[in-house]
Amino acid sequence: MKLGVIGVGLIGGSFALGLKEFIPDLEVLGVDRNADNLTKAIELGVIDEISDLESVCNQADAIVLSIPVNAIKSVLPSLLDQVSENQLVVDFGSTKKAICDAVKNHPNRANFLAAHPIAGTEYSGPEAAFADLFKQKVMISCEEELTGKNQRTLFHELCAHFKMSMRQMTAEAHDLHLAFVSHLSHITSFALSNTVLEKKDTEDHIFDMAGSGFASTVRLAKSSPDMWAPIFEENKSHLLEGLMSYIEQLQSFKTSLENGDESALKAFMGKANQIKEIVDRLE
Amino acid sequence: MKLGVIGVGLIGGSFALGLKEFIPDLEVLGVDRNADNLTKAIELGVIDEISDLESVCNQADAIVLSIPVNAIKSVLPSLLDQVSENQLVVDFGSTKKAICDAVKNHPNRANFLAAHPIAGTEYSGPEAAFADLFKQKVMISCEEELTGKNQRTLFHELCAHFKMSMRQMTAEAHDLHLAFVSHLSHITSFALSNTVLEKKDTEDHIFDMAGSGFASTVRLAKSSPDMWAPIFEENKSHLLEGLMSYIEQLQSFKTSLENGDESALKAFMGKANQIKEIVDRLE
Numbered sequence: 261m262k263l264g265v266i267g268v269g270l271i272g273g274s275f276a277l278g279l280k281e282f283i284p285d286l287e288v289l290g291v292d293r294n295a296d297n298l299t300k301a302i303e304l305g306v307i308d309e310i311s312d313l314e315s316v317c318n319q320a321d322a323i324v325l326s327i328p329v330n331a332i333k334s335v336l337p338s339l340l341d342q343v344s345e346n347q348l349v350v351d352f353g354s355t356k357k358a359i360c361d362a363v364k365n366h367p368n369r370a371n372f373l374a375a376h377p378i379a380g381t382e383y384s385g386p387e388a389a390f391a392d393l394f395k396q397k398v399m400i401s402c403e404e405e406l407t408g409k410n411q412r413t414l415f416h417e418l419c420a421h422f423k424m425s426m427r428q429m430t431a432e433a434h435d436l437h438l439a440f441v442s443h444l445s446h447i448t449s450f451a452l453s454n455t456v457l458e459k460k461d462t463e464d465h466i467f468d469m470a471g472s473g474f475a476s477t478v479r480l481a482k483s484s485p486d487m488w489a490p491i492f493e494e495n496k497s498h499l500l501e502g503l504m505s506y507i508e509q510l511q512s513f514k515t516s517l518e519n520g521d522e523s524a525l526k527a528f529m530g531k532a533n534q535i536k537e538i539v540d541r542l543e
Numbered sequence: 544m545k546l547g548v549i550g551v552g553l554i555g556g557s558f559a560l561g562l563k564e565f566i567p568d569l570e571v572l573g574v575d576r577n578a579d580n581l582t583k584a585i586e587l588g589v590i591d592e593i594s595d596l597e598s599v600c601n602q603a604d605a606i607v608l609s610i611p612v613n614a615i616k617s618v619l620p621s622l623l624d625q626v627s628e629n630q631l632v633v634d635f636g637s638t639k640k641a642i643c644d645a646v647k648n649h650p651n652r653a654n655f656l657a658a659h660p661i662a663g664t665e666y667s668g669p670e671a672a673f674a675d676l677f678k679q680k681v682m683i684s685c686e687e688e689l690t691g692k693n694q695r696t697l698f699h700e701l702c703a704h705f706k707m708s709m710r711q712m713t714a715e716a717h718d719l720h721l722a723f724v725s726h727l728s729h730i731t732s733f734a735l736s737n738t739v740l741e742k743k744d745t746e747d748h749i750f751d752m753a754g755s756g757f758a759s760t761v762r763l764a765k766s767s768p769d770m771w772a773p774i775f776e777e778n779k780s781h782l783l784e785g786l787m788s789y790i791e792q793l794q795s796f797k798t799s800l801e802n803g804d805e806s807a808l809k810a811f812m813g814k815a816n817q818i819k820e821i822v823d824r825l826e
Contacts, residue, residue: 378752378753378754379754380754380755380756381755382756397754398751398752398754400752427751427752433746434752436746437746437748437749437751437752438752440738440739440742440746440749441739441749441750441752441753441754441757442752442753442754442756442757444735444738444739445735445756445757445759445760445761446756447793447796448731448735448760448793449760449815450796450811450812450815451789451792451793451796451815452727452728452731452789452792453814453815453816453817453818454792454811454814454815455723455727455785455788455789455792456723456724456727456818457814457815457817457818458788459723459785459788463716463719463720463723465712465720466720466723466724467724467821468681468710468720469661469681469683469710469717469720469721469724469725470661470724470725470821470825471661471662471663471680471681471724471725471825472663472664472825472826473663473665473725473728473729473762473763474724474725474728474825475822475825475826476728476759476760476762476763477728477731477732477759477760477762477763478728478818478821478822479756479759479760479822479826480756480759480760481812481815481816481818481822482816482818482819482822483812483816485808485809485812485813485816486809488808488812489805489808489809489812492800492808493800493803493805493808496800496801496803499800500797500800500801502738502742503793503796503797503800504797505738505741505742506734506735506738506793507790507793507794507797509734509735509737509738510730510731510734510786510789510790510793511790513730513733513734513786514783514786514787514790517775517776517779517782517783517786518779518783520776520779522772522776525768525771525772525775525776526768526769526772528733528737529733529764529766529768529771529772530768531736531737531740532732532733532734532736532737532740532764533736533764533765533766533768534736534740535736535739535740535761535764535765536765538750538753538761539758539761539762539764539765542753542754542755542757542758543755543758543762
């Protein structure tokens with residue numbers, strides 16, 4: 261079997277590395293606009309061959325798009341122009357609505373499956389990839405009813421190797437939910453990082469006192485701007501709703517603090533404590 | 544040697560458990576306003592004897608105050624009224640200025656040492672305590688010049704067992720720094736938790752899509768309101784400064800997002816990426 265990976269970074273690379281453990285004769289063709297990534301991916305055994313979009317379309321049984329969401333949106337239509345009957349093209353972008361809309365009326369829409377693995381780290385590039393990243397994680401797919409039967413079967417077979425939990429939802433619901441439980445977390449981390457970095461300008465030793473709690477809340481601020489700017493832009497409307505709601509929460513806390521209203525502060529935190537059962541399930 | 548622990552929770556309990564490994568004949572007397580905590584602490588071997596403030600003052604070589612910061616401030620003066628010449632009273636509160644000010648002119652000020660171990664988890668109570676919590680962590684002390692020589696020596700000996708990095712600073716600098724690299728992280732987590740919990744009211748399955756990134760940013764929202772409300776109130780002025788700066792960062796991000804200003808979004812994230820070296824050191 262041949263797998264084409266467009267974007268040999270953390271996500272595409274981990275998918276390839278993982279599948280190689282389950283499918284001994286798997287041959288992975290890698291495409292990347294960054295030549296360094298391709299060289300590293302070959303060295304690390306993430307891919308077997310450096311390829312290009314046209315060759316991948318001619319050879320691969322399944323093609324995975326693991327590049328920034330705006331790049332997926334622009335590459336996907338021309339990729340679908342070139343596919344043959346049974347080929348599967350799947351994207352792993354973190355937003356789904358704009359991508360689905362971009363190929364809604366494409367004559368080869370049935371070759372495409374819109375997916376999003378809930379798996380990742382704050383690192384990027386082929387050197388960040390590891391075979392177990394997808395193991396037992398959640399895989400979301402959207403609009404599967406528009407995907408062909410053979411393509412759906414192949415996709416679910418590939419995911420079954422990783423024992424993933426499969427969930428289907430509309431692209432709209434996906435983007436709304438992810439805005440709140442993933443994209444917003446990244447913004448809170450980026451903003452906290454900048455707040456403390458600015459304070460460092462006048463307080464040299466401020467980070468000497470940082471501990472594991474701080475590390476936990478700013479960890480995502482290490483994430484790649486090239487990957488995240490397009491996600492934020494494509495999920496703008498839901499994110500603006502989430503951001504406004506988050507700023508309101510902070511302002512409500514600030515008012516209680518200004519007023520020395522201890523019972524309001526405790527009620528705010530007591531309500532937030534309800535996240536315990538969710539977080540304990542995730543850790 | 545006898546150690547008195549006022550507040551047998553995560554911090555006081557972990558200090559006692561850790562020292563027991565290094566000082567075989569250590570006897571730990573526990574005081575807590577919560578009888579359940581005392582029973583659990585005895586069962587778990589965290590303390591050896593249930594005691595009270597008066598008995599602890601009569602017997603212990605060192606007394607640790609590991610209770611909410613407002614409780615430290617109110618108990619400490621009367622505790623110092625009762626101590627004898629070589630006894631050490633140390634507090635582990637997360638704010639230092641108000642506590643130091645409360646005993647600034649106390650005749651037994653030399654018996655007191657103001658400290659803050661940069662160690663903790665989001666859990667509380669004696670069942671959360673573990674012997675290694677303090678191991679190789681940072682221990683901050685403030686105004687050590689007001690502490691007696693014997694007390695300082697004993698304190699540093701105790702911390703040396705854990706191979707802690709000792710740092711001294713003014714109470715004012717401590718509170719300012721901690722506002723930015725610890726207390727603010729807790730507020731961002733509490734607020735994010737409430738934002739998503741409110742969205743859950745209309746979107747039942749929102750947490751099905753949450754992953755490790757979300758868990759990381761809301762983990763601290765599990766923290767105890769009883770412990771944190773007094774910290775926020777005692778560090779109010781620095782926290783309001785931090786909160787305002789944080790809200791400004793979020794608003795600046797929001798404006799760039801509204802304007803579709805990709806280069807501003809990338810610059811925001813690129814700056815925040817500088818946190819990498821700090822976080823990598825902490826993890």
